[in-house]
Structures are given as structure tokens and as C-alpha cells.
Amino acid sequence: MKFRNNHIILFISVVSVLLIWCFFQFYYAYHLFHKEQIQLFAHSQDVIFRYFESPACISNLAGDFLTQFFYLIGGGPIIIALSLMLLGYLGFSVFWRILTNNWLSFGLALLLVSWELGRLSLLSYPLSSTYSLIGSLGLCLICTRFKSDTIRLIVLVVSLLAGFWMFGYGVYFTAILSVAYEIKLRKWKTVIAVAVVVFLLPTKLLSFPTWFGLPNFKIERILAADNEYYFGNYDKLAIVTSTPMEADHVTYYYNLLNACRGVLPDSLMSYYQPATLGLFLPVDTSSSYLSIMFANEVWFKLGDMTMAEHCAMLSMISSPNSTGARMIKRLAEINLINNDEQAALKYLRILKKTLFYSDWAEQRMPENKDASIRSWLSDKRQFIPQHDTIRASADIKLSLRQLLKSNPKNTIAYDYLLCYNLLQKDIDGFVQDYNPTSVPNRLYAEALLIYAANKRLSSNELKKYQISPEVIAEFNDYTQIYEKYSGDGRYLSGKYGKTYWFYFHYATLKTL
Numbered sequence: 001m002k003f004r005n006n007h008i009i010l011f012i013s014v015v016s017v018l019l020i021w022c023f024f025q026f027y028y029a030y031h032l033f034h035k036e037q038i039q040l041f042a043h044s045q046d047v048i049f050r051y052f053e054s055p056a057c058i059s060n061l062a063g064d065f066l067t068q069f070f071y072l073i074g075g076g077p078i079i080i081a082l083s084l085m086l087l088g089y090l091g092f093s094v095f096w097r098i099l100t101n102n103w104l105s106f107g108l109a110l111l112l113v114s115w116e117l118g119r120l121s122l123l124s125y126p127l128s129s130t131y132s133l134i135g136s137l138g139l140c141l142i143c144t145r146f147k148s149d150t151i152r153l154i155v156l157v158v159s160l161l162a163g164f165w166m167f168g169y170g171v172y173f174t175a176i177l178s179v180a181y182e183i184k185l186r187k188w189k190t191v192i193a194v195a196v197v198v199f200l201l202p203t204k205l206l207s208f209p210t211w212f213g214l215p216n217f218k219i220e221r222i223l224a225a226d227n228e229y230y231f232g233n234y235d236k237l238a239i240v241t242s243t244p245m246e247a248d249h250v251t252y253y254y255n256l257l258n259a260c261r262g263v264l265p266d267s268l269m270s271y272y273q274p275a276t277l278g279l280f281l282p283v284d285t286s287s288s289y290l291s292i293m294f295a296n297e298v299w300f301k302l303g304d305m306t307m308a309e310h311c312a313m314l315s316m317i318s319s320p321n322s323t324g325a326r327m328i329k330r331l332a333e334i335n336l337i338n339n340d341e342q343a344a345l346k347y348l349r350i351l352k353k354t355l356f357y358s359d360w361a362e363q364r365m366p367e368n369k370d371a372s373i374r375s376w377l378s379d380k381r382q383f384i385p386q387h388d389t390i391r392a393s394a395d396i397k398l399s400l401r402q403l404l405k406s407n408p409k410n411t412i413a414y415d416y417l418l419c420y421n422l423l424q425k426d427i428d429g430f431v432q433d434y435n436p437t438s439v440p441n442r443l444y445a446e447a448l449l450i451y452a453a454n455k456r457l458s459s460n461e462l463k464k465y466q467i468s469p470e471v472i473a474e475f476n477d478y479t480q481i482y483e484k485y486s487g488d489g490r491y492l493s494g495k496y497g498k499t500y501w502f503y504f505h506y507a508t509l510k511t512l
Contacts, residue, residue, distance in 0.1 A: 009106050016110070017085045020117060024077035028215060030223035031123060032076030037230075037326035038289075038319045039126075041068040042353040056128065056168025056207070059135055063128025071356045080120060083130055088113040090137035097144045098181050115212075122213035123290075124320045129169075129209040136170030139163050140177045153190050160197045169208050171201065218247065225253035226294055230326070234260065244272040249294055251278035255419075256298055264415045265443040268422075269498050275423045275509045279416060280396055283311055289318040296330060302413050303383025304399055309334045325357055332364065337380045341366050383410050396420060397429070418444065425504055427451045439466045446500040449475045475501065 024032060041047075041064045051061045066083075070076035091112045095105035116133065119125045139159040146152040156178055163171040175198045182190040221240065226249070228237035234257060241254040251271060255278050258267040272278075281287070281295040296311035309331065316327040328347045335344035344364070351361035362368060369377075386406040400417040403410050414435075421430035422443070431451050434440075440448060445467045452462050453475075478496050482505070485491045489506045496502050 006102070009102065012106075012110075013085070013088065016088070016113070017081050020084055020113075021077045021081040024080050025074060027217075028121060028220055029073075029076065030220055030227050031121065032070045032080070033227050034123065034223050035126070036067055036070035036076070038324040039064060039067055039321045040323045040325045040328060040350070040354065041065055042350060043355065044353045047353075055165050056132055056170075058166040059131040059168060059170065060128045062131045063126055067127050068355055079127070083127065083134070084113050084117060084120075087116060087130065087134050087137070090134060090141060094137050094140050094144070094177055097141070098177065098184055118215070119210060119213040121215040122210055123216075123219060125210055125213060126320070132167045132170035133173060134170075135167035136163060136173040137177070139167070139171075140174045140181075143174075143178055144181050149187055149190065153193060156190065156194060157197055160194070160201070164201050172198070218245075221245065222247060222249045222290075225250050226297075229253050229256060229297065241271075246272055246274075248274045248277040248281065249291070252281055252294060252298070255279055256301065259412050259415060260301070262411065264412075264419060265441050268419055268443055269500055269503060273423060273503070273507070275507070276396075276420055279420055279423065283307075283314065289315045289320075292318065293327070296327075298416075300330065300334070302400070302416065303380070303385070303403055303407070303410060305334045305338055305384050307399065325351070325354065329357065329360070332361070336364060336377055337384065339381070383407050383413075401433070422447055422500060422503075425507075425509065427454065427504075436464055442471065443500055445471045446475070447504075450501065450504060453479070474499075 048061065051057045051064075054060075066079050069079055088109045092105050092109035095108045096102065099105050099108075112133075116130055120127070120130060139162075143152060143156045143159055146155055160171055160175060163174050167174075175194050179191050179194050182188075182194070224240045225237060228234075228240055237253060237257050241250055241257065244251075251274060254271055255264060255268070258264045280298060281291045283292050283295050287295075292311050293315035296308050296315065299305075299307040299311060312327045312330045312334065316322065316324050316331075319327075328350055332344050332347035332351065335341070335347070345366075348361040348364055351357040354361075363370065364373060383403065384406070385402045387402055397417065397420065400413050400420065403413040404417065407413075417433050418430055421427075421433060427447060427450055430447055434444065434448070445465070448465045448467060449472065451457075452465075474496075478492065478499070478501050481491055481496075487505065489502070492502055492505075
């Protein structure tokens with residue numbers, strides 16, 4: 001019977017590990033990609049020795065070293081599954097030493113793994129905290145192996161003191177489980193000694209992680225949109241954003257994708273639009289580091305390297321580790337585009353010391369840039385502003401107008417400026433920025449008809465905008481229905497719910 005029970009426990013353990021791997025591999029991988037992007041592990045003696053200057057040095061070193069492998073597709077889920085398997089094994093071993101009951105010990109180990117799995121699903125929860133637990137359980141298992149009360153007490157005290165520096169907050173788990181074991185043996189002197197040692201530990205130096213967490217699939221989808229754009233997988237990004245979601249960040253990447261494809265105005269009204277927040281994310285003291293990091297992408301695409309650098313710096317400073325390979329890469333790119341090679345070299349030298357970005361950095365060193373990189377830099381430099389100005393970061397229209405003044409062929413900036421005006425319902429500003437020499441697409445034609453109606457333009461005045469007769473006929477039909485039913489949107493939403501006219505009349509503005 002005991003043999004059979006052990007096999008059942010082993011089977012459940014294997015299945016649990018496989019389920020954890022499947023969860024992170026197929027349903028929660030983007031959280032792990034993001035965790036890798038906001039940390040940086042440099043293979044340098046100075047960096048490694050710095051870990052030993054503060055508590056939890058071993059767990060921090062192990063966690064950060066392994067987190068860099070989250071960069072690989074499938075690397076993160078494998079590491080998480082194996083780490084939780086190790087945690088479960090050590091937990092079972094320690095619980096069994098205390099309880100001497102297989103099933104009860106196994107149940108507690110499963111609860112421990114489930115608890116840690118929930119915490120690992122949080123965006124800001126580091127893998128190093130898991131290794132604090134693993135290290136603490138390992139110390140506890142070592143301590144309970146000694147049969148001599150005196151030796152066990154000495155080893156336990158040394159383990160608590162050393163564990164503080166090696167595993168940080170995990171030392172409290174060592175103390176709690178060791179006390180439970182000593183209570184089982186009725187060794188009250190050891191219990192008192194452990195309590196005294198724990199009381200003397202410098203708790204102000206400890207960093208306590210979040211105590212509880214659950215998966216957040218809304219954030220996972222936002223991170224999916226961000227990562228597919230970041231890696232240039234536009235087809236996958238189209239799938240991620242195919243279903244509208246009332247989240248500013250998803251709309252932001254939907255619009256950015258369509259801008260890259262040159263169809264922003266054609267797709268704008270077909271999707272949930274939180275007004276201008278679907279085009280530009282706020283960058284201020286109330287913004288999360290995630291929003292600021294995402295905001296950097298559109299400015300970099302438009303060619304405003306000042307705002308892109310501003311966002312990259314702020315997001316890196318406010319991120320959990322105040323660093324990040326992704327932002328350091330972006331800062332290197334920005335300085336290369338600005339032709340400031342000395343500034344770019346600061347970031348490239350850092351990246352050269354990493355495992356997965358060293359080749360990327362080496363290819364962009366001044367002496368190694370190949371033809372494709374030089375061509376990319378030349379293209380990006382065409383869009384950067386050529387006119388100096390002082391403005392607030394929230395003055396988006398001025399920035400876009402400066403970009404167009406420097407390069408009128410910057411079609412993405414042009415569409416962003418016009419769409420920004422329209423989402424603000426600023427029809428006069430739209431007409432001011434609109435180029436009337438081109439044949440308008442459907443969205444711009446609908447906005448021009450609102451302008452024409454407001455200004456009571458004559459038929460001859462309207463001709464210069466080259467609006468198709470079909471759009472004019474539909475506008476007249478929309479107006480008649482609107483007036484007939486006293487502006488009741490229920491009679492318009494079916495046929496005209498995806499038009500700018502409907503948005504202009506019924507959308508509630510949500511602005512920066």
C-alpha cells in the first residue's frame with residue numbers, strides 16, 4: 001500500500017509540473033517575456049559582486065540569472081515549472097520531517113506550490129523571491145537532519161544568520177518550520193533560541209514580496225499586444241487585437257499596427273476608441289511604468305526621439321528594478337539615430353556584457369555597422385525634427401506639427417495628427433491641418449462634411465475637398481434621421497454606428 005501511495009504521489013507531482021508548464025507556455029507566456037525585458041543581468045564581475053553587498057544575495061543572483069533565459073521562447077515556462085517542482089519537493093521533505101505523514105505533507109506541499117504559482121503570475125513578482133523560499137526550505141531540511149540537540153541548535157542558529165544574507169525574507173520560513181519541528185521534539189530551549197535570533201535580525205534591511213497573487217488575463221492580453229509589436233510580429237498582433245477590448249493599451253497597439261500598415265484612418269472607427277488615449281498614452285506622475293514604456297513606441301515610430309528618450313528613461317527609472325534590457329536597447333537606438341555615438345556607446349557596452357543582447361550590440365558598434373543598419377539609421381533620421389522648440393510633453397499637436405514641418409512626407413505623423421484632432425472632436429483643428437489637395441478617405445470625408453455643415457459651405461466651396469457623392473448622400477440621410485428622431489442614437493447605431501458622424505455626436509471624450 002505504501003509503495004502504491006508513493007506512485008500516486010509521484011504521478012500527481014508529474015502531472016502538476018506539466019500543467020504549470022502548459023499554463024505559462026500557452027496561456028501566460030507574455031508575463032515572462034516582460035519580466036525579462038525589465039531586468040538586465042550583465043556578465044561582469046562588478047555586477048555579480050554587487051549582489052553580495054545586500055541581503056538575499058544568493059536568491060537575487062539565482063533569480064536574476066535564470067530570468068534572463070525568459071528571453072527564449074519556452075525558456076521561462078521550463079524554468080518556472082522546474083523551480084516550482086524543486087520548491088514542492090523541498091516543501092514535501094520538510095513537512096514530512098515535521099508530520100511524518102505522506103498525504104498530509106504532500107497536500108501542504110501542493111498548497112505551497114499553488115500559493116507561489118499565484119505570486120509568480122504577478123507582473124512585478126521576481127523569480128528571486130521563489131528562490132528565497134527554496135533556499136529557506138533547503139536550510140530547514142539540513143537543520144532537521146541532525147539528531148544531536150546541541151549540534152542541531154548550533155547549525156540552526158548559523159543557518160538563520162547566514163540565511164538572512166543568502167535568502168532574505170525566506171529566513172522566516174526557516175525559523176517557523178524549524179520551530180514546528182522542535183516543538184514536535186519538545187525542545188523548548190531551541191524554540192526560545194530561534195525566537196531570540198529572529199528578533200535580533202535587522203528586519204529593516206529585508207524586502208518583503210507580495211503575499212498573494214492571482215493570474216490577470218487582461219494584463220496578459222495587453223502584454224501580448226505589446227510584445228508582438230515589439231518583436232515585429234504584425235500578423236500575430238492583428239490576431240491579438242482582432243477582438244475589441246475596453247482597454248486603452250490594446251486600442252493603442254491596434255491603432256499603431258494600422259498606422260504602420262498605412263490604414264489608420266480606414267480602421268479608426270471600426271474599433272473601441274477611448275478618444276485620444278487610443279493614440280497616445282499619458283506620460284506624467286500618475287502613469288504606471290507600463291504605460292510610459294508603451295508610450296515610447298509611438299513616439300519612436302513617429303520620429304520624435306526627444307519624447308521617445310523621455311519615455312524610455314522614465315519607464316526604466318520607475319520599473320521594479322530601475323533597469324531593463326528593452327529600454328537600454330531603445331536608448332542605444334535613439335542616440336544612434338541622433339548621431340550621438342558616444343552616448344550610444346554607453347548603452348551598447350552594457351548590452352555587450354549580456355548573454356542574449358551581446359550580438360545585437362556588437363552589430364551596432366560604430367566600427368561594425370553593416371549596410372542594413374546604416375540604411376535603417378538613414379531612414380529613421382529623415383523623420384526626426386529639424387527645428388528646435390520648447391514645449392510641454394502633453395502638447396501633442398505641436399510635436400506632430402513640428403514633425404510634419406521637418407518632413408511633410410511623414411505620413412504616419414500626418415494621420416496621427418488628423419486622427420488626434422478628430423478623436424478630440426476638434427473639427428476646426430482638423431481642417432487647419434488637413435491637406436485639401438488630396439482625395440479624402442472615408443473618415444476624413446465624413447469629418448469634412450461636418451465642417452461644411454457647421455460653416456454652411458456652398459456646393460462650390462465643398463467641391464475643392466473632392467468628396468464622393470455617395471458619402472454626401474449618406475450624410476444627408478444621416479442628418480434626416482438625426483433630426484427626425486431628435487438625436488436618438490438608437491435609430492442611427494445600426495447603419496451609421498461605425499461612422500465618424502456617430503462618434504462626433506455620441507462618444508464621451510476620455511482624454512490625456
